[in-house]
Amino acid sequence: MGVVSTRSYDRRAAVSLFSRLRTAKGQADPFPVYAELTARGGVSPAPWGGSLVTDFDVCDQILRSREWLEPDARWREQQGAGTRWNAPSSREMGKTLPALNPPEHTRVRRAAGGIDRTTIQQLGRTVETETDRLLDTLIEQLREGEADFAALVSEELPVATVGHWLELPAADWPRLRELTHEQVFTQELLPSATQLARSDAATAELRSYFVELVRDRRARPGEDPVSRWIQTWDAIEPDRAEADEQVYLLALFVVLAALETTSTLLTTMALRLVEHPDRWRLLGTCPDLVPAFVEESLRYDPPTHVISRVASRDVVLGGVEIRRDEMVHLMVAAAHRDPARHSEPDRFDPLRKSAHLAFSGGIHYCLGAPLARLEAQTLLRRLVQRLPRLTLVRPPAWAPRVAFRRPLNLDVTFA
Template structure:
């Protein structure tokens, strides 16, 4: 596949695609990617990527890739067919390839069955008060900082801590380990970027070794001292599945526990912060949600549509196929652009407008076999936070726009949001 081609009669200039991608990685693009998504969509639903493969920008095309059975994740089998790519041989990349989002077929089915439906209605009803109990002390801290300093960083005070405390409670990970988990998560995530540099892969490799040591020890301790937590249940499941192969059971347990614990830390934290940033942009939105809290669920969906915390995900073609009129050869990578798809005006009218009553569509949690495992939990965390925040801080407002981690193409991370009342 060439990096330059024609899509629906439009000639794609490789330099224009490179320029748009560079701008997406810039501070300007991180702060406001909407016009850049629009320019990429204008090039077509399927745009040749400069490094080979394709960028998928349209809602329907992205949905087809995410839900179609003939689209796979780039697992070990695919990576082995690309032996010269240094990125696929990196320690951190190979570690993440053992986790649920990078598994196909029976390997994916096995881990997914171990989880069952961890966030069914009954579980969510029980989790609501527990998440509220985790949120209230964080808001107490926010209130104290605002009272003392007149300003506080919402990320470092609230949104970064709620996801790790929630995951920690679910897996019974002591609070004294939470800061360390956040630290190696922020460093390890470089390996999951689209085009990580050598230095970023080196940072991820070091974090991966720390992560491996931490979660291997966690599984070992829980074996010795089982409890009522989710990890204890997974130990029973995999021990029954591999009764004569403890090494395989432990390997599966490590991969699953590590993924579940880390998967939501950056994404949910960014989603929580985005929600606060977006609903405080106008007094009308805040007033509507305070007077009509039944619309908070609608606001959560609109936040996810408007500013998804994951901007890009990758699939590979299982067979020769055609996507939005473009021939795609077997094993070719395609990169689904969630933000571009969510802002496709053919799906959501006036997509640049943040409207909590929109009742629109989004692909933020993916689709098909790899639909986000923690979607319901993420929704619940945002809902609980917004509900309590509107009650306790009716005049909360940002003092400056959020700041973002530099150079991200996959995981969008808000590093700071200063607020006042």
């Protein structure tokens, strides 16, 4: 993949860059920091070991290649007992579909099935109904002055959608949403000990919830996905306990993925809309641009800023030597603004043909991408139809994260 580079590397400067990313200012707008990181080269050593990749084509190549692996349970165990990779929450995530490698990944993904056209059509009716219900609540709140779009809409639509789909009691939705926000810390780039402890506690509670759910669906099966997953695993796994464990892990993964990143997408997409009135007028005049607006939102500020992979063999990547089992961090949010890939990459432009890696790539392409797009496009169409005078009151605050972006609020009002 290239000739080994002998360029000097200033570790202190790299540490400084990532320190800035962890500040409130850096989390509100990490892109100037990403630009400085990109200027250091498309592939550069990470301050804590491994490498950082900001080149779009290299990120894309890694995601599509089977020579680059997920940090699976085996890899996590090898990192040692005292590392973040062996926290209980991290070990649990190492068993879920996104952290598996072939052939185990192939087996589990096949058993999971996909979100086919029929399912999307069925869920589409739910998404439309829930979107209108949530916008009714938002409009009612706006009559009092201002309202938090994130709390009333973005956080609610994904959990309502997946809750209806999996037939989870509505009374459980708020707690599942809270636990998801806590659990994701173990998937962060550099979680603190406190964040890992919070993630461990959330993971334990989520395990209890979904193990009980699988037990209940086995006793009283229905037409829901969890019941169908039980039937599928019973046909391929003779050990009943192992079959139930696999269904639990799948249900856990689906809820975590559906709630966390989709809610962030909905909020950041709405932020792009309300911060510039011209964008309202554009979509009002050209509603066919709604899908393109969603894709540009995914490029401009994706829900996941970092995706990690592990080298399956020694390799030279962008002039940097990568050893077997060494981790590379794909800084996809930085890669989305690679000027070699997009002209004027810092400009939000729904008229461009956006290329992005927000849903990963290759065999790990996001299982829920069709559902996330359905929710985002439905919400955007309804917003343009029902609330064309919505404006931003103040910039949102952001959660203390680097890899998983999350606006904590989106305060809006009528113009």
